[in-house]
Amino acid sequence: MAGLVLGPVLRHVDATSATVWVETDSACEVEVLDSRARTFQVGDLHFALVCVTGLEPDSSVPYQVRLDGVTVWPEPDSAFPPCRIRTGQVRRIIFGSCRAAKATPGVLEADKVGPDALDAYAVRMAELPEPRWPDALLLLGDQVYADQPTPQLREWLAQRRSGDDPEDEVVSFREYAELYHESWSDPEIRWLMSTVPTSMIFDDHDVRDDWNTSRAWRQQMERKPWWHRRIRAGLASYWVYQHLGNLDPQQLQDDSLYQQVLKADREVGDLLEEFAAAADREADGRKPFRWSYRRDFGRIRLLVIDTRNGRILDGQRLMVGAAEFDWIEDNAQGDYDHLLIGSSLPWLMPIAVSHLQSLNERAASLPGWRGRLGEKLRQAADLEHWPAFRASFHRLAALIARVARTPGAPATVCVLSGDVHHSYAARAVYDTETKSAVLQLVCSPVHNDPPKAFRLLFKLSWSTPLAAALRRLATRRGIPPDPVRWHRVSGPHFGNSIATLDIAGRSCRFSLETALPDAGLIHITEIELTDPQGVARV
Numbered sequence: 001m002a003g004l005v006l007g008p009v010l011r012h013v014d015a016t017s018a019t020v021w022v023e024t025d026s027a028c029e030v031e032v033l034d035s036r037a038r039t040f041q042v043g044d045l046h047f048a049l050v051c052v053t054g055l056e057p058d059s060s061v062p063y064q065v066r067l068d069g070v071t072v073w074p075e076p077d078s079a080f081p082p083c084r085i086r087t088g089q090v091r092r093i094i095f096g097s098c099r100a101a102k103a104t105p106g107v108l109e110a111d112k113v114g115p116d117a118l119d120a121y122a123v124r125m126a127e128l129p130e131p132r133w134p135d136a137l138l139l140l141g142d143q144v145y146a147d148q149p150t151p152q153l154r155e156w157l158a159q160r161r162s163g164d165d166p167e168d169e170v171v172s173f174r175e176y177a178e179l180y181h182e183s184w185s186d187p188e189i190r191w192l193m194s195t196v197p198t199s200m201i202f203d204d205h206d207v208r209d210d211w212n213t214s215r216a217w218r219q220q221m222e223r224k225p226w227w228h229r230r231i232r233a234g235l236a237s238y239w240v241y242q243h244l245g246n247l248d249p250q251q252l253q254d255d256s257l258y259q260q261v262l263k264a265d266r267e268v269g270d271l272l273e274e275f276a277a278a279a280d281r282e283a284d285g286r287k288p289f290r291w292s293y294r295r296d297f298g299r300i301r302l303l304v305i306d307t308r309n310g311r312i313l314d315g316q317r318l319m320v321g322a323a324e325f326d327w328i329e330d331n332a333q334g335d336y337d338h339l340l341i342g343s344s345l346p347w348l349m350p351i352a353v354s355h356l357q358s359l360n361e362r363a364a365s366l367p368g369w370r371g372r373l374g375e376k377l378r379q380a381a382d383l384e385h386w387p388a389f390r391a392s393f394h395r396l397a398a399l400i401a402r403v404a405r406t407p408g409a410p411a412t413v414c415v416l417s418g419d420v421h422h423s424y425a426a427r428a429v430y431d432t433e434t435k436s437a438v439l440q441l442v443c444s445p446v447h448n449d450p451p452k453a454f455r456l457l458f459k460l461s462w463s464t465p466l467a468a469a470l471r472r473l474a475t476r477r478g479i480p481p482d483p484v485r486w487h488r489v490s491g492p493h494f495g496n497s498i499a500t501l502d503i504a505g506r507s508c509r510f511s512l513e514t515a516l517p518d519a520g521l522i523h524i525t526e527i528e529l530t531d532p533q534g535v536a537r538v
Helices: 117-126 151-158 173-184 187-195 215-222 227-246 249-254 256-263 269-280 322-331 351-364 368-381 390-405 453-460 464-476
Strands: 004-013 018-024 029-032 035-038 040-042 045-052 060-062 065-067 070-073 084-086 092-096 136-140 198-201 293-297 300-305 338-343 412-417 423-429 437-442 485-493 497-504 507-516 520-528
Touching: 004 065, 004 070, 004 084, 004 173, 004 187, 004 198, 004 227, 018 029, 018 065, 018 227, 029 045, 045 173, 045 227, 045 249, 092 117, 117 187, 117 497, 117 507, 117 520, 136 338, 136 412, 151 173, 173 187, 173 227, 173 269, 198 227, 198 300, 215 227, 227 269, 249 256, 256 269, 300 322, 322 390, 338 390, 351 368, 351 390, 351 464, 390 412, 412 507, 423 507, 423 520, 437 485, 453 485, 485 507, 485 520
Parallel strands: 092 136, 136 198, 300 338, 338 412, 412 437
Antiparallel strands: 004 018, 018 045, 029 035, 029 065, 035 045, 040 045, 060 084, 065 070, 092 497, 293 300, 423 437, 423 485, 497 507, 507 520
16 A cells, blocks of 8 residues: 655645645556546655646635545644645745754754754744734755755665765765754644645755855866756756645646647666756756746745756856846836845845955956865855845846836835845835845755854854954955845844745735744734835844
8 A cells, every 4th residue: 555755745836726746656547636646756766746627716625645646745733724625815924044954853852053043933833823824935945955965865875875976965866865854844834835825946955065156166066077967957856845745736837748648658777867957057158947936825925036957157257147147137027016036145235244255256257276265265155145246236126116116016025035044124215216125135044053253254144344444445356236125124133943924915024033942932023015115123
């Protein structure tokens, strides 16, 4: 009899349909609310994405998962409320990034990096009435840490290692799968992800620290004997575990790779690795596959940008290739009340860091020892965010300005980000007034802990004198002025956190909560985004 290994994970939900992802231990038919799908096989692993159709708008329906007709979810004697598919209006969105697996799987108590904020959120959510549940979850990268496995995973890897494979990093699809098993198997997380529609995008640790920082970095990786297997496995596993669920049913119908996988009467690992190898290649200033995607939640538009695999590093450095940015600009057009731009990397950094990254990009492009020194600093200090791709930084600023000035402009344009292991909110101001409130909202980490010295550095990076000095240096180096000004509204905040957007019509409120040992989630800050004078309330 087939068993459920992982999931169900509720992914794309609209007014009349939903997709539910599962991993099983053998081939079978998966059934959810009378909709069925056969599993496909990668190596010795089995997966399915069930497209549930014919749902009633504005409804809330409990569901079960059956494998070959046998109910396997919810688990017997579950202490959690029934998992549900809800097709009503989206009013509450939670988001965050950087969620490392626990040192001891399945243990809710805090480990050395503190309590998991998403775990704490799930515990509280289970005790709330359904109307107070979040309507969507956005995970902005580093769902798994391929280059920083837990102690128990290192032991498991050691039993598999031979030849040139690294001892403390994953390489194969099967090893990536073990990362997801660790991260998504906690009972609290499984229940939350079975009930809250989840959108995802990768960041560097989903593949490797500093992934695609520069052309020099990529050349260094390509010299490692295991790298080509690693990048193929990383992208193939991302496609299975994360990307498929970002697509709506029509996009799944139109996806040629997915249709090939469904029709295959064999194991499809080689097919996915061939696709992944092609997706990693850069030619003529473009990547052949787009991981960026769009979701509409009624009057809310979410544009999620791939800021890792989509980078162009040969020739002009671009965060996203020109053709993909054209797609982003096209999909930013429309009639909606709020535009949310999901970018794992912040667009607006602490101001001193922003200037430093632009200066470093210029320095690393110089010939000789100065360029080599600039490249070493770039990799050592992770100087690889939007300001380090200056042309893309300007293009995103211009896009946001156009959207925010159009007749019938949305009430807010918010860039939602993570990565930087602290949280903050910054408000952007253009020389020509915008009709929309423009904000950078950062929530990181959900469950991780950088060295404590970083906290002082992040606080100093908002220093006005330091930022002014670096701006003067940037001017002397010929770096154009920033196309936008911004100021901190709240932060920097530290600790494992989860952020919430509460949206009602054209109003939007941002709040941040941090998980503390033995205390659950503690309210940190709250900002009315549509109030131009809005300041943080603590």
